[in-house]
Amino acid sequence: MLSIQEISNILIEQNIKPSFQRIKIYEFLLKNNIHPNIEIIYSNLSKGIPTLSKTTIYNTLKKFEEKGLILSVNIDEKEIRYDAILKTHGHFKCESCGEIFDFDYNYNDIKFKGLENFILTKTDVMVKGICNKCKLKNKK
Amino acid sequence: MLSIQEISNILIEQNIKPSFQRIKIYEFLLKNNIHPNIEIIYSNLSKGIPTLSKTTIYNTLKKFEEKGLILSVNIDEKEIRYDAILKTHGHFKCESCGEIFDFDYNYNDIKFKGLENFILTKTDVMVKGICNKCKLKNKK
DNA sequence: GTATCTGCAAAACATTTGCAATTCT
DNA sequence: AGAATTGCAAATGTTTTGCAGATAC
Numbered sequence: 001m002l003s004i005q006e007i008s009n010i011l012i013e014q015n016i017k018p019s020f021q022r023i024k025i026y027e028f029l030l031k032n033n034i035h036p037n038i039e040i041i042y043s044n045l046s047k048g049i050p051t052l053s054k055t056t057i058y059n060t061l062k063k064f065e066e067k068g069l070i071l072s073v074n075i076d077e078k079e080i081r082y083d084a085i086l087k088t089h090g091h092f093k094c095e096s097c098g099e100i101f102d103f104d105y106n107y108n109d110i111k112f113k114g115l116e117n118f119i120l121t122k123t124d125v126m127v128k129g130i131c132n133k134c135k136l137k138n139k140k
Numbered sequence: 141m142l143s144i145q146e147i148s149n150i151l152i153e154q155n156i157k158p159s160f161q162r163i164k165i166y167e168f169l170l171k172n173n174i175h176p177n178i179e180i181i182y183s184n185l186s187k188g189i190p191t192l193s194k195t196t197i198y199n200t201l202k203k204f205e206e207k208g209l210i211l212s213v214n215i216d217e218k219e220i221r222y223d224a225i226l227k228t229h230g231h232f233k234c235e236s237c238g239e240i241f242d243f244d245y246n247y248n249d250i251k252f253k254g255l256e257n258f259i260l261t262k263t264d265v266m267v268k269g270i271c272n273k274c275k276l277k278n279k280k
Numbered sequence: 281g282t283a284t285c286t287g288c289a290a291a292a293c294a295t296t297t298g299c300a301a302t303t304c305t
Numbered sequence: 306a307g308a309a310t311t312g313c314a315a316a317t318g319t320t321t322t323g324c325a326g327a328t329a330c
Contacts, residue, residue, distance in 0.1 A: 017329085019286085021285085022285095038319080053287040055286075056285080056286055058320065074217055077220060078318080078319075080320085090252070092260075101255075102254075103252055103253055104253040106251060109250055110250060110265065111249065113243055115241075117275070118269055119275055120268075120269040122267070123265070123266070123268075125250065125264075126266060129258055129259045130258065130259040157309075161310085161311075162310095191312075193313070195313075220295085
C-alpha cells in the first residue's frame, strides 16, 4: 500500500497540488476498489475530515479525471462512479444486488468497424445481468 | 418505412397497448436513428401533439425498455438516450461535437474473463474520442 | 501577497412520484 | 363502469455554480 508521501508524489507528477483533501480522496480510491460514488466517498472520509464538503469531492474527482489519474464509470444511470484502476477492463453491474464487478477482456480482440479514422480516447465495455451469487440465491 | 398500423401491431405483439402517444413515440425512434434524449423527443412530437407531456414520454420509454422494444444508452453522463436498433452494436460519442455514432463490432470476439457463471443480459461497448469530421476541422 | 483551494448555500437539471382528469373498451 | 393512460405540479437526487473565507507557496 502506498504511503502518504508516495500518493503526494503521484499527484505532483500529474500536475495536481497535493492538498490534504486530495490525498485522502485519492488514497480512498486506491484502497477501496469499489467504484464508489460521491456519497460513499463523502460518508467514509467525512468521519476523519469533519469539514470535508461534497463540493470538494466533486471538484477533486473532476480534476483527477481531467489529469488522467482516475476514470469515471457510467454504468449506473443515476450517478457517476469512480475507478482508480487504469488498466483496461470492463464493468459488470448485477441488476439484482447492484454490485459492480471488474472483468478483464482483450482490447485488441474488438474490431471497431466504422471508427477507422476516429481518435479513440476511452473505451468501456459495460455489461449488465445477474452475478453468480444472486443467481444461486434466486434458485432456492 | 412502417405504417401506423404496422407500428401498432408491433406494440401489441410486445404486450403494449398502442395509444396514440406511444405509437408516435415509437415511430419517432424508428424514423430518427439519433439516440434522442427526452428533450429531443418532446420538442419534436409536441409540435404535432400539443398536450403531450414529458411524463408520458418517460413512462412510455420505460415501458418500451421493460418490454424489450428499445434500449437505453448511457454514454452521456447527463441524460439517458434511447435507441430502437436492437441489433448488437456499440456507441461512440465525439467529445468535440457531442454526436453519438453507432458502430459495429463482433460480440463473439470479446472474451469476458471472470464472468463465466454470470447471466449477461445487456452489453454495451462505449467509446469516446474525436470523430473524423471534428479531427479534420481542428487540424486547420 | 497573490494564486489556488475549500466549502457553504443556492441553482440547475433530469427524472420520479402523487394524483386527478381523461380515454378506451 | 372499470382499468389503463395521460399529464400537471411537486418532490427528489445528483451535479454545478457563485462566492466568501481559508490556505499555501
